[in-house]
Amino acid sequence: MMTSGADAHGALPEPEEAEALFGDALPVVRHYVDLLAHTGVERGLIGPREVPRLWDRHVMNCAVVEELIPKGAEVIDVGSGAGLPGIVLSILRPDLSVVLLEPLLRRTVFLRECLGELQLPNASVRRGRAEEVKEELRADIVTARAVAPLTRLTGWALPLLRKNGSLLALKGEQAAAELESARGDLLKQRPCVADVIRVGQGKVDPATTVVRVTVTSESGLATQPGSKRGQGGRKKRGRKR
Numbered sequence: 001m002m003t004s005g006a007d008a009h010g011a012l013p014e015p016e017e018a019e020a021l022f023g024d025a026l027p028v029v030r031h032y033v034d035l036l037a038h039t040g041v042e043r044g045l046i047g048p049r050e051v052p053r054l055w056d057r058h059v060m061n062c063a064v065v066e067e068l069i070p071k072g073a074e075v076i077d078v079g080s081g082a083g084l085p086g087i088v089l090s091i092l093r094p095d096l097s098v099v100l101l102e103p104l105l106r107r108t109v110f111l112r113e114c115l116g117e118l119q120l121p122n123a124s125v126r127r128g129r130a131e132e133v134k135e136e137l138r139a140d141i142v143t144a145r146a147v148a149p150l151t152r153l154t155g156w157a158l159p160l161l162r163k164n165g166s167l168l169a170l171k172g173e174q175a176a177a178e179l180e181s182a183r184g185d186l187l188k189q190r191p192c193v194a195d196v197i198r199v200g201q202g203k204v205d206p207a208t209t210v211v212r213v214t215v216t217s218e219s220g221l222a223t224q225p226g227s228k229r230g231q232g233g234r235k236k237r238g239r240k241r
């Protein structure tokens with residue numbers, strides 16, 4: 001059972017900036033924060049010490065990544081955990097189609113319950129590891145936060161991307177150094193360009209640091225005749241069926 005309501009885990013200070021950031025979506029975001037602070041903590045998905053900083057350090061920090069996602073994009077959130085950043089993005093951007101990819105059953109149960117409670121028809125949950133779904137899933141954007149070091153992460157994420165698609169890896173202060181030491185390996189994995197971007201300036205403090213890796217070649221799957229295309233085998237929207 002999902003629990004929420006009266007706050008048993010300490011105050012949940014909502015930053016003033018939340019209203020401007022989320023607009024009409026704010027009530028749904030509040031509900032999600034409440035689920036994280038209660039059910040998420042009870043089930044061991046969120047550390048109790050994270051509760052007072054759920055808004056700024058987790059939810060808002062993830063939300064600003066939407067600046068880098070084109071309209072109507074298909075997104076895979078690799079290692080979604082309790083839904084960060086995938087659930088936040090699906091609340092904020094109803095135009096997106098988001099797959100929350102997560103191997104651990106306990107977490108996928110929570111994610112499915114959240115999608116039901118928050119009524120998010122533009123998101124779905126897929127239980128699995130990124131390296132296991134590369135023959136099936138394709139996306140325009142792959143997001144990942146706190147999942148793996150960059151070289152391992154790109155090994156999982158780049159095969160999931162369509163040509164010109166991007167991995168958006170939410171990283172900390174060491175992002176630029178991590179990218180520089182990984183650059184040679186990235187190019188061996190798949191032709192790509194990579195940079196470090198700070199998003200959410202003036203909306204979140206500190207701004208969110210993202211390593212963006214954009215692939216410049218077709219994926220193997222997309223060029224195979226008769227192969228499944230798109231998420232879960234769906235053809236990409238707008239293409240002739």
Ligand SMILES: C[S@@+](CC[C@H](N)C(=O)[O-])C[C@H]1O[C@@H](n2cnc3c(N)ncnc32)[C@H](O)[C@@H]1O
Binds near residue numbers: 080103104107145156
């Ligand atoms: C530290 S948690 C981060 C969760 C969430 N992204 C966040 O920022 O709160 C890392 C998550 O990555 C998942 N994970 C680990 N290896 C994975 C893989 N190969 N493919 C997909 N997810 C993976 C774990 O199960 C876990 O939920």
